Amino acid sequence: MKKIYEGKTKDVFALDNGNVMLKFKDDCTGKDGVFDPGENAVGLTIDGIGKANLETSIHFFEILKEVGVKTHYVGADVEDATMEVLRAKVFGKGLEVICRLIATGSFIRRYGEYIADGTPLEGGLVECTLKDDEKGDPLITKEALVALHIMSEAQFESLKEQTLKITRIVADDLKTRGLDLYDIKFEFGYHGDEVILIDEIASGNMRVYKDGHIVDPMDLTKMILDK
Numbered sequence: 001m002k003k004i005y006e007g008k009t010k011d012v013f014a015l016d017n018g019n020v021m022l023k024f025k026d027d028c029t030g031k032d033g034v035f036d037p038g039e040n041a042v043g044l045t046i047d048g049i050g051k052a053n054l055e056t057s058i059h060f061f062e063i064l065k066e067v068g069v070k071t072h073y074v075g076a077d078v079e080d081a082t083m084e085v086l087r088a089k090v091f092g093k094g095l096e097v098i099c100r101l102i103a104t105g106s107f108i109r110r111y112g113e114y115i116a117d118g119t120p121l122e123g124g125l126v127e128c129t130l131k132d133d134e135k136g137d138p139l140i141t142k143e144a145l146v147a148l149h150i151m152s153e154a155q156f157e158s159l160k161e162q163t164l165k166i167t168r169i170v171a172d173d174l175k176t177r178g179l180d181l182y183d184i185k186f187e188f189g190y191h192g193d194e195v196i197l198i199d200e201i202a203s204g205n206m207r208v209y210k211d212g213h214i215v216d217p218m219d220l221t222k223m224i225l226d227k
Contacts, residue, residue: 008042009053009204015084019074024050024081028204028217050081052221053202057083059224060170060201069166071197072189088189088198092150094131095140095188097159099124099167102182105207124164158195159188166197174208177223179215182207 001013001021009028013021026049027042034044054076061073072085100107103119107127128145129137142156151159163186171181184206187199203220215223 010050010200018087019084020087022083022085022200024054024083024200026050046218049204049217049221051078052218053200053204054078054081054083056202056221056224057200060173063169063173064166064197067169069162069169069197070194072191083200085198086191086196088191088196090187090189090198091145091155092130092148095145095150096129096131096137097163097186097188098127098129098183099163099186100127100183101167101171102180104182107183124167126160126163155190155195162188162195162197166201170201170206174224178210179220179223180209182209 001015003011004014004020005012009025011023011025013023015021026045026047028044028046028049030042030044055078057073058076058078061071064071065073072088074084074086076083100121101124103111103115103121104117108115108117128140128142130140131137140150142153142160145151145156146153166186167181167184170184174181184201186197186201186205188195189198190196203217203224206220208215208220210223
């Protein structure tokens with residue numbers, strides 16, 4: 001396989017059948033050794049988190065498939081920590097989408113003068129950031145995305161609608177385990193003319209609380225997969 005991209009938490013390889021293979025790593029985003037899905041740099045390494053993230057992704061991708069939500073997911077090999085996916089193009093040089101159900105983390109660092117930590121954001125709030133480590137993954141509005149020809153207005157509306165729907169599906173599944181989803185980070189791309197969810201749906205990309213306390217990514221995966 002030919003490596004076509006090296007990311008923070010996974011590497012991407014081209015397959016002969018036209019699809020691509022994601023190889024999951026044990027690196028997590030965070031700062032000063034503390035896990036934070038809202039950070040834009042690798043902050044720590046957790047042994048086994050790569051396979052754990054893959055198993056969690058499989059769990060949620062299969063749920064989405066059952067309810068008719070199309071994603072890039074094709075199949076996976078847990079032992080090899082790899083996932084086969086459809087080849088999709090990213091928007092611009094990469095766009096991350098955060099859906100916030102509860103105000104916390106970087107949202108409070110930005111807007112703490114206007115809202116208290118732990119305040120529900122009714123209906124969910126969708127934020128987009130450009131992948132740019134040097135600039136700290138700057139926030140970008142729909143209007144700017146359209147003006148910069150990164151995506152069309154229709155593509156943005158599709159992305160937003162899917163983000164809210166998928167977030168609710170994930171949150172509902174977590175709720176059955178007594179877990180509260182505060183926020184989650186996604187990445188979208190386009191396959192042909194369709195905007196679809198790409199990347200992963202993993203414990204390392206979501207902030208989840210139980211009884212008012214944040215859940216460690218490895219513990220979260222065990223709870224999700226009932227291990």
